[in-house]
Amino acid sequence: MRAKFSYIDDCIKIGEGIFPVLVIENKKLYRGVLSSFLNSCEEDYFVFSEDFKPFEFSKDGCFISEPIFVDMNSRKLLGKLDGYMQQTANDEFAEDTTEVKAAIARLADKLKAFCDFDCEYSDETDTSAIIKLMGFRFSAEFF
Known part of the structure; x- marks a missing residue:
């Protein structure tokens, strides 16, 4: 670089x-x-x-203004971690990711059928939404 x-x-x-x-x-x-x-x-x-x-x-990139007190769980670094996890889920765990998406779609169908009024949901569950839901953070032991 x-x-x-x-x-x-x-x-x-x-x-x-x-x-x-x-x-x-x-x-x-x-x-x-x-x-x-x-x-x-x-x-x-x-x-x-x-x-x-x-x-x-x-x-x-990431600018670290205080190298001794780096906030590893800053919004920017967590975004990069989520991006890495999303890529890994799609590339290395594609079958598992597909199963999770199918399970979410089944749950959404059940919830919609159970509901007393007409409602809709997004049938496109993307991997990034699933990763964000998991709330990955850097462990305190990491740094």
């Missing part, structure tokens, strides 16, 4: 075992860069790319 900082000519390489340090001595520029990361506006100063294809840092 590479990052292009608007005030430097060369790209900054980022990867496993590579820990670049960017020192910004200009206080105004430093505040601007820090503020852009805190407000998810990194593109004001940086272009991030993987295999020379730009990507949005706010979607595929």
Whole structure:
């Protein structure tokens, strides 16, 4: 992965075992860069790319402002965990996922039939809704 900082000519390489340090001595520029990361506006100063294809840092990256006190259960990281679980459910546990969706549809049919008034439900149960229902979080023992 590479990052292009608007005030430097060369790209900054980022990867496993590579820990670049960017020192910004200009206080105004430093505040601007820090503020852009805190407000998810990194593109004001940086272009991030993987295999020379730009990507949005706010979607595929995570800015950790306090590395000692990382909130592992922040909304953004939980979204990434849910995305990983959804992909895993669809790829590795497709049969189980299909069975769960069928069971939910059967329950919905029973509830609808039991109801005294006309009602409808969405017959498209997607994996992301099931994963969100499970409420995955990082364990306190993890960090």
